[in-house]
Amino acid sequence: MxxxxxxxxxxxxxxxxxxxxxxxxxxxxxxxxxxxxxxxxxxxxxxxxxxxxxxxxxxxxxxxxxxxxxxxxxxxxxxxxxxxxxxxxxxxxxxxxxxxxxxxxxxxxxxxxxxxxxxxxxxxxxxxxxxxxxxxxxxxxxxxxxxxxxxxxxxxxxxxxxxxxxxxxxxxxTLSCPPDVTASSGLDALTQCLEPLTSVKANPISDALAREGLARAAAGLRRAGADGSDLAARTDMSLAALLSGMALANAKLGAVHGLAAPLGGMTGAAHGRLCAAVLAATTEVNVRALRERDPESRALARYAEAARILTGDPTAGPDDAVAWLRETVSLLRVPPLGALGLASDDHERAADAAMAASSMAGNPVRLTRDEVLEILDHSS
The missing domain is CATH 3.40.50.1970 (Rossmann fold)
Known part of the structure; x- marks a missing residue:
């Protein structure tokens, strides 16, 4: 390597x-x-x-x-x-x-x-x-x-x-960061650990950074969202963000960022909010596509590893990661894509743009256009 x-x-x-x-x-x-x-x-x-x-x-x-x-x-x-x-x-x-x-x-x-x-x-x-x-x-x-x-x-x-x-x-x-920014930026940091960990361009250094970043996000994200004055939680999230930046800079991202890039141009919404809105649905579709088309993929094991880190359950699997992400998005009151300015009539154009986005090259499975549309529909 x-x-x-x-x-x-x-x-x-x-x-x-x-x-x-x-x-x-x-x-x-x-x-x-x-x-x-x-x-x-x-x-x-x-x-x-x-x-x-x-x-x-x-x-x-x-x-x-x-x-x-x-x-x-x-x-x-x-x-x-x-x-x-x-x-x-x-x-x-x-x-x-x-x-x-x-x-x-x-x-x-x-x-x-x-x-x-x-x-x-x-x-x-x-x-x-x-x-x-x-x-x-x-x-x-x-x-x-x-x-x-x-x-x-x-x-x-x-x-x-x-x-x-x-x-x-x-x-x-970051102590004065408002709850909505804490939520969207924190979920962006989490995404930037999860995507490099499952990326086709992952390497041993990015893996180590991504794992620690996920652990920090699991420890600090919900706590920082509930109490912005919690310096320990804020420290965990600052480290998660730092580690996520190091990981993504040295391994590819994936479909969440592949979607967020064109959605940002179309809606003008903040990048972190868009990543947060599509994170759970994208992870769910990725896991299902891997099971259907590449069941021996290393990425499925990585999603299971992420689930164990996020939930603290040593028996957790990929579906548990999806459930934890969905619950966290709900707890942090992340708005859906429709509330961020994406009309249902724009889903086709957004899907086409996302399919061509550079971040898609790092996704652990090549998603179909219908799967990308499904993510948009379920995130709206």
């Missing part, structure tokens, strides 16, 4: 480690660009100790226009380092800005699918990624999904250069 493992240049984890961000930034230079959400006050906390940073605020999924505007602001500031302080979308925007600062071309020139797909530069302005949600693992991934309203598609900028110079994972920053 031959494989490559990549992650952020440095990973700091634990309550309070975000206090080290100013010192980390100073290692790269004095000029700092901060990308953050509108609920973050860059004049307070560790960010308040930076010397006159340039601030770019962002909310929602990165868009072609938003990335272009942020890059223009960054070029005027000539930063030595970019700090992405926020949820996965904020960190993705920061990574996109960092690498595009070393390019003389625009976003669409490098964007996959809807753009020219030209290679990105091999280097980036150093990025320090500081997640304030526990979900995407964007702090240790080498891509940034970008939404194009014009095309109704979410495509990616992708390059090893986009791996952050440092990932600073401080669970204290």
């Amino acid at each position: 031959t494989f490559t493992f990549r992650t952020a240049g440095q990973v700091l984890v634990g309550p309070g480690v975000s206090a080290q961000v100013p010192a980390l930034a100073a290692q790269h230079g004095a000029r700092t660009l901060v990308v953050c959400g509108y609920h973050t006050d860059p004049g307070q906390g560790p960010l308040g100790r930076l010397a006159d940073p340039t601030v770019v605020r962002w909310s929602g999924e990165p868009t072609v226009e938003g990335v272009s505007a942020a890059v223009e602001s960054a070029r005027a500031a000539h930063p030595d380092v970019v700090i992405g302080w926020g949820g996965g979308s904020v960190i993705d925007l920061a990574k996109a800005v960092g690498v595009l600062l070393h390019s003389d071309r625009g976003v669409l020139d490098h964007l996959e699918v809807i753009g020219a797909g030209l290679p990105l530069p091999s280097t980036s302005v150093p990025v320090i990624a500081v997640p304030t949600t526990a979900g995407t693992g964007a702090e240790v991934t080498a891509n940034a999904p970008v939404l194009s309203a014009e095309h109704g598609v979410k495509a990616s900028l992708r390059s090893p250069a986009m791996l952050p110079a440092a990932a600073v994972v401080d669970p204290e920053l």
Whole structure:
């Protein structure tokens, strides 16, 4: 077996480690660009100790226009380092800005699918990624999904250069995360452990990360959803998200993300919410398809292993994993696809787009179009 493992240049984890961000930034230079959400006050906390940073605020999924505007602001500031302080979308925007600062071309020139797909530069302005949600693992991934309203598609900028110079994972920053974001981001992290574990591109390192990530999600997800002030649960979920990012960056994902990508372009809904909405139905259809078409598949054993981790029952099988996921989605009040903006008339178009999505290549079984439509119907 031959494989490559990549992650952020440095990973700091634990309550309070975000206090080290100013010192980390100073290692790269004095000029700092901060990308953050509108609920973050860059004049307070560790960010308040930076010397006159340039601030770019962002909310929602990165868009072609938003990335272009942020890059223009960054070029005027000539930063030595970019700090992405926020949820996965904020960190993705920061990574996109960092690498595009070393390019003389625009976003669409490098964007996959809807753009020219030209290679990105091999280097980036150093990025320090500081997640304030526990979900995407964007702090240790080498891509940034970008939404194009014009095309109704979410495509990616992708390059090893986009791996952050440092990932600073401080669970204290997630304590104020609202219940709906806790639920959707946490289920996204869980998905990003389950899919690499069952992926056709799984490897021993991604397996170890995915298993520990699932265990952390099993321990922390429902507790964090019930009590956002539970620091132990928040720590479990921050670790689950971090481990999920490492796992997905080094093994393929699957049909949940294959569906979430086009659904994001069609609805504009947050990525984590879409993953959460289709997770249980996709797992159920995958298990059934494997039993029907590849009953000796290693993936069936992996689904059984995931069930044992999630439920704590040493006798659990794949169907128990489906039941646990369905119950968790219900407990966390995840809205169905219909409530997220997907009309029933759009199911055919969504299925066609999902069939062509790159994440489908990692799914443990090739799903038929009818099976993808079944997932959409059962998730709506």
